[in-house]
Amino acid sequence: MLKPVALCTLLLFFATLHLQAQIYIAPDGDDGNPGTLQQPYGTFPKAIQESMPGDTIYVRGGVYDLVNTITISAVKSGTEDQLVTITAYNEEVPLLDFSGQSFGSKGISLRANYWHFIGLQIKGAGDNGMEINFGSNNIIERCQFYENRDTGLQLSNGSADNRILNCDSYYNADPPDYGDADGFAPKLTVGSGNYFYGCRAWVNCDDGWDGYLRGADDVTTTLENCWTWGNGYLKDGTDPGPQANGNGFKMGGGDNSNSDLLMHHMVLINSVAFSNKNKGFDQNNNVGSMTLYNCTGYDNLTANYRIQRTLNPGQTLTVKNSASYQGLVQLGSFAVQETNSWLAPFSVTADDFLSLDTSFADAPRQPDGSLPEIELLHLAEDSDLIDGGVDLGYPYFGMAPDLGAFESNYVTAIEPGNIPGDFQLFQNYPNPFNPSTRIAYSLAKAERVTLAVFNALGREVVKLVDNAPQSAGRYTVDWNGRDATGLPVSSGVYFYRLTSARGMSNARMMLLVK
Ligand SMILES: [Ca+2]
Ligand SMILES: [Ca+2]
Ligand SMILES: [Ca+2]
């Protein structure tokens, strides 16, 4: 009999020998097939069983009518260097339909590490659409969870360091009580370090995100560029009752009003909650640290923000560069605040926004899976929230970060820049201008700089300063509204960018040719 060490060595040997395989599964496949593109498998358990670290399971489009939970056990884990990928094939749309499942059964139970899910739709499960259970370092990308009979995607039993990217979770509801089904739930026994990016949760009967703890403490979850709205209602618009809590981002809590003082440290960046039945950003008795940067709350019925209970010693609530419109802001006096729209000198009205039309929020994603570009809650061009914020270490456009989740960015062709402390770019004057304007910048140290003008499509028009060595000081440069060949350019928005080895800074200007 092999000793454990010898067995490990042998397994490692085979793992190293294994060539990365491509495994195919199709709705009309057959497990008697070899699992190739021409002769795919017919079931998920067969494909999973045959997979090894580094392999890719391609899932052909179509409907998979499923009754049994798909369990991926720990022994099927990938490795840090060789994830197991399970992905929609090309642009096809595989729908894993668990609607025939009995109530209480989960759709997918991921108990392994280092799996990468891409492009699957998971519908109708008798409980969670997917539960990551004892699973860490997984990536769930461009998946949709809907009409499941409990939370769409739940993370349990110490599941840590998972990345949930560009996923949607909606219309999840748990009959007959309708008290538990959230969109995304890093809750109860969840582990630390889970990260959500670009995800949307809408019209789940309970909460959009729920971080309520029972059995876990001192965990951190980070959300960036996430939207949640309309929670607390069913798909048909009815309100099933107060047990359907209807919060957008429920950041924690615990049993008996969190009498155990459990801490769910939450970091929310560029995230948006609107039109929820209850609160947009909800403390729910969480006593851990909460950091909200560039968030937007709009039209949440009870409050846009409610974080009032005193935190545990050493914990902080930080809210900066955030915006609120049509909803209460209820923050304890312990909150560390800076440049929020409800603080002086800002004033927020409908005119601050390009659009308050929420009907496009569930629009299809862009081809790369990123959120749709819609105008909802983006700032109008003359809003005082533009450039009203403080530098929090994230990229921004113009002279300073804007307030709220959407940095004003009337073109997308130029990368947002940041302004390091050692150089500064000033707004041109006059602006708008015709035919010429003056641009000023200052350098704290000697360095080579380039100052270039770009059009609204991001194409360079002319270099005003070309990699010139300059000493510390303040400089002004005039632009005569002409391109590199000396021809006058047409009216419109232009951008100027100061670049050095230390970074870059952008600003916008407008040429109005009479
Ligand atoms: Ca509830
Ligand atoms: Ca909940
Ligand atoms: Ca305003």
Ligand SMILES: [Ca+2]
């Ligand atoms: Ca800005």
